[in-house]
Amino acid sequence: MSSLADLVPEEYPWACPRVAGVLRAGRFVPHPDPVREVPPGGRAVLAVGSNASPTVLATKLPRASAIPLLPAELHEVAIGHSAHVSRRGYLAAAPYACRGARTPVVLTWLSADDLAALDATEPNYERITLADLGGSVTLALGRSEMPDPREVDLYSSRHGLISHLHSPEQHNSDHRDRDVEHDGHGPDGAPGAHPLPLMPQGELFALLAGHGELAALLGGSPAQVCARLAGDPAAREHVRRILSRGACDPRAGGASEA
CATH class of the missing domain: 3.10.490.10 (Gamma-glutamyl cyclotransferase-like)
Structure with missing residues (x-):
């Protein structure tokens, strides 16, 4: 093995x-x-x-x-x-x-x-x-x-699910006017949020890298992104805090598109 x-x-x-x-x-x-x-x-x-x-x-x-x-x-x-x-x-x-x-x-x-x-x-x-x-x-x-x-x-x-709100278009429009930043300790239950489905790391990084705050950390090849984050605990925490905004509660539910 x-x-x-x-x-x-x-x-x-x-x-x-x-x-x-x-x-x-x-x-x-x-x-x-x-x-x-x-x-x-x-x-x-x-x-x-x-x-x-x-x-x-x-x-x-x-x-x-x-x-x-x-x-x-x-x-x-x-x-x-x-x-x-x-x-x-x-x-x-x-x-x-x-x-x-x-x-x-x-x-x-x-x-x-x-x-x-x-x-x-x-x-x-x-x-x-x-x-x-x-x-x-x-x-x-x-x-x-x-x-x-x-x-x-x-x-x-414990952190909730990455949601469609983290795509560039949705996040920029839905979070631009927020006055208070979520503290990043769990899902904030953003209204209308639904989880992104499981996908290959390269696809997910490419999608999230379109978000202005994540571009520098998630840009590059999937191997480069993983190595960058693995070697920098502060970067991992920074990404986590951004992802916590708009994260979905796993119990909130959704509907299959199939």
Whole structure:
């Protein structure tokens, strides 16, 4: 299996398993029915971003004995980008309520110890239940059961979602006359805001670089942008504060355009 260093930040989100399997001793092995490998008392956790990568999970949870991973489909919840910058310089994924959405994800099951360890790696997210977003999930492998949304967790951004208000035209018109700047500690719930969908880092940087305040920091190739932000904590904080203006509450909801 590749190492975390092989996962370059500009290519986030990284490849996730297309088949069911089990992560054991740092290696992902296909398994016809990984649900049989669920640890006693294991908690179902949806992975919508980097945690769907076996390489990332193996790095975050080196002591895990076995982690089942199963492709699944999320209903009434879509994926966008958290309104903060990761330490490696990319803009990470985050879920939000979205009527009519159907989203491919990876479902894992973690022991209590592994779940606590994973929580410790997610300071920018809070773990909530799928029911909190009004969603549901169906499993792959032709399984008919639908897990109780109250018994399935996922990580929701503490910063809100990057919204369409961060596009150059919308942001310049909607925020020009604001007298008070949002303090940047969470979504400000701007009326009419809706999240931008998950997209490749290069596309997202190019879109956001059209915003005058972000042009200098997000201009250039995706690799250059990630390296610039990864090497400058103050720049990451500056971008986060700008993105927090107009950020969407993940529970506020929207409607799928599909």
